Amino acid sequence: MIEFQNVTKKYGREYGLNDVTYSLEKGKIYGLLGPNGSGKSTTLKLIAGLVHPTSGQVLVNGKLANRKIANEVAYLTELDMFYQPFKIKDMIDFYATQFQDFRIDRANELLQFMKLDKEKNIKQLSKGNRGRLKLVLALAREASVLLLDEPFSGLDPMVRDSIVKGLLSYIDFDNQIVIIATHEIDEIEPLLDEVLAIQDGKIIGRHNVEELREMEGLSIIEWMKRTFKE
Amino acid sequence: MGEEFQASKPIYMQIVDKINQQIIRGDLLPGNKLPSVREMAIQTGVNPNTIQRTYSELERMEIVETRRGQGTFVTENDNLIKELKVRLQMEIIEGFFNNMKELGFSDEEMLSGLEFYIKGKREKGYD
Incomplete structure (x- = not known):
């Protein structure tokens, strides 16, 4: 479980997050939706223990989220994080040394699933394959929390499809919490249990995806257009 | 990516409709086994909790039955x-x-x- 308790994060005078309180439970896939600069990445970094709240606290499985929480949280950044001279297999070995819960057999299975060749140099990978490799590294861990920051951005439909299928195949639905931060909701809506809309550092709406359709006959896109009307 | 869904109807019901159509057309025959929840989720690109709801609804309609440890099957009741x-x-x-x-x-x-x-x-x- 993840809990935000009156969390504020300031960068200088700017608010990254502004007095936010909510909790997320395991066994669900959440979409964190909002425009650029709304607080999506700040939220994920707080959960990953990479930045600290200015006030309030973030708890992951009852523990304060700090550097040590990396043992329980797998974080796929939107940035390109690979060490260029490495081969894919070096990257796998490196991850295995960094995270106790990294499963090499699982990583190999995922590489096959994503049709990635272990012997390839990172430098030679296409953007799509780098996106796939990032997901392999995140999913090969048995972490209770999986954070994906813009996993689809700039990737073509084939790659997006393989990422969605990879997620559905390898997520542990009994035990994991998955949070996907994105502004490209369109294709992943059927993947989500709930959506949280974030703007100017505030959660301005939260819904179960199916309830939204049942109660109001709205898809998430339509709901977002209303919610982010300003 | 998976398939397209209409905005105005819950996704789980749209999949119920699709499976019903397959049964009526005879693409799925009485006694046939449906894919597991996870397999169906991967095929359709849909959240497994949603697929679980689809299967529960089909069970409620008595169109399918779930046998413990074996899976979900199309009813054999013509x-x-x-x-x-x-x-x-x-x-x-x-x-x-x-x-x-x-x-x-x-x-x-x-x-x-x-x-x-x-x-x-x-x-x-x-x-």
């Missing part, structure tokens, strides 16, 4: 499948009927219009 077929047929006819009424067509015009259409189709050969 009557239930016939009922389903009639129900879906009625839904389509009702939609057609209401649309035509709204445009002001009489019952006779509706019938002759449908007959005329079917006759034309037959002469051209279906597709």
Whole structure:
């Protein structure tokens, strides 16, 4: 479980997050939706223990989220994080040394699933394959929390499809919490249990995806257009 | 990516409809096993909790039954499948009927219009 308790994060005078309180439970896939600069990445970094709240606290499985929480949280950044001279297999070995819960057999299975060749140099990978490799590294861990920051951005439909299928195949639905931060909701809506809309550092709406359709006959896109009307 | 879903209807119900169609067409036969929840999720690109709801709804309708440890199977009760077929047929006819009424067509015009259409189709050969 993840809990935000009156969390504020300031960068200088700017608010990254502004007095936010909510909790997320395991066994669900959440979409964190909002425009650029709304607080999506700040939220994920707080959960990953990479930045600290200015006030309030973030708890992951009852523990304060700090550097040590990396043992329980797998974080796929939107940035390109690979060490260029490495081969894919070096990257796998490196991850295995960094995270106790990294499963090499699982990583190999995922590489096959994503049709990635272990012997390839990172430098030679296409953007799509780098996106796939990032997901392999995140999913090969048995972490209770999986954070994906813009996993689809700039990737073509084939790659997006393989990422969605990879997620559905390898997520542990009994035990994991998955949070996907994105502004490209369109294709992943059927993947989500709930959506949280974030703007100017505030959660301005939260819904179960199916309830939204049942109660109001709205898809998430339509709901977002209303919610982010300003 | 998976498939497209309409905005106005819950996704789990859209998958219920799709499976019902497959059963009526005979793509899925009585006693056939449905994919596991996870397999179906991967095939459709849909959240497994949603698929679970689809299967629960189909069970509630008694169109499928889940056998412990074995999976989910299409019912072998022919009557239930016939009922389903009639129900879906009625839904389509009702939609057609209401649309035509709204445009002001009489019952006779509706019938002759449908007959005329079917006759034309037959002469051209279906597709």
